[in-house]
Amino acid sequence: DGDAALLRSLIYPLVEIIFGVARLIPTARHLPLRLHCVRYLQQLAAFSESYIPTTSILLEAFDLKEMTMAPKREMKKKKGESGGKSGGGDIRGVRLPVVFKLPKVDALRNVEQLDACLGELFTLLGREVELYRYSAGLPEFTIRICQRLRKFSKETRNGKYRAYARGCIELCEKYSKFAITARSALEEAPSEIKRLEILLPTFNNNSNNSVPNMGARYDAAIAREKPFEAIAQPALSKSAKAKAAKGGMTEEVVEVKDTKGNEVDKKKRKKRAKKVVLNQADLKNTAALDEKDEVSEGINWSESEADDDDDDDDDDDNGDDDSTVGSD
Numbered sequence: 001d002g003d004a005a006l007l008r009s010l011i012y013p014l015v016e017i018i019f020g021v022a023r024l025i026p027t028a029r030h031l032p033l034r035l036h037c038v039r040y041l042q043q044l045a046a047f048s049e050s051y052i053p054t055t056s057i058l059l060e061a062f063d064l065k066e067m068t069m070a071p072k073r074e075m076k077k078k079k080g081e082s083g084g085k086s087g088g089g090d091i092r093g094v095r096l097p098v099v100f101k102l103p104k105v106d107a108l109r110n111v112e113q114l115d116a117c118l119g120e121l122f123t124l125l126g127r128e129v130e131l132y133r134y135s136a137g138l139p140e141f142t143i144r145i146c147q148r149l150r151k152f153s154k155e156t157r158n159g160k161y162r163a164y165a166r167g168c169i170e171l172c173e174k175y176s177k178f179a180i181t182a183r184s185a186l187e188e189a190p191s192e193i194k195r196l197e198i199l200l201p202t203f204n205n206n207s208n209n210s211v212p213n214m215g216a217r218y219d220a221a222i223a224r225e226k227p228f229e230a231i232a233q234p235a236l237s238k239s240a241k242a243k244a245a246k247g248g249m250t251e252e253v254v255e256v257k258d259t260k261g262n263e264v265d266k267k268k269r270k271k272r273a274k275k276v277v278l279n280q281a282d283l284k285n286t287a288a289l290d291e292k293d294e295v296s297e298g299i300n301w302s303e304s305e306a307d308d309d310d311d312d313d314d315d316d317d318n319g320d321d322d323s324t325v326g327s328d
Helices: 002-008 011-022 031-048 055-061 111-131 143-155 159-183 214-231 238-246 280-284 303-327
Strands: 250-257 263-271
Touching: 011 031, 031 055, 031 111, 031 214, 055 111, 055 143, 111 143, 111 159, 111 214, 143 159
Parallel strands: none
Antiparallel strands: 250 263
């Protein structure tokens, strides 16, 4: 179809734009943005059945120094304290689906942020291998992934992160063995293969079994992740639940200072969200549109008036010069 061909021609420029956004700010604070871009690229590759590798973006995240550093322990707030860098916030955890960047202070330095980002990294790596599991070049594709994950397992001291890396390595090795066995039975040479999923098993027409394609496998992976996303939502603290129960009531601290600038007292006052109320009587008053302005004539800004004023000034200057000459 002509429409399908036109839409397919937009894949390449769209991929280049997403890659540019992902590599724009390669810092720990903007890691969630890069993970969002990887999700978009994988979704585009699945439904267009195109080869769009994103492992370079994912593996670069393991090079961040915060990935192998010991996370900081957050100090609990004492009674009467409000805020502070060491105090905990109202929300514990990070919701990556609705976050583009981490907090500016101590980005990727606490346990909640590390768990969320590393969990998403390994999820996307596993989905990447799942997408191209029936490609003839999968064994070579997974070599770099296994090498980097083995290095990460030696660098980190967290047993949970090592288990994540070990599971991803085992998945790569499992699919690689299948690909090596399946491609040895192909009649085409590697340079003659033009179909991406050349190793996709084919069954007889009488058989009800069928292997899903890339788009179906992607949808199945998303469906499996939805229950885990609900469980992984961050828990609200007691103060956040209390604020939500008040229905928009917040406390505002007002600092009162004397003439020397010293803090004298702190007063707390309750602040309610303002509501905009429309006056229906003013909306129905259409007679106000027919009222005329009080100013009958405006200021004349024409050039002729300005020229006249300039001429008068010139005449006055000439008169002063003449009187000066006469006196001399």
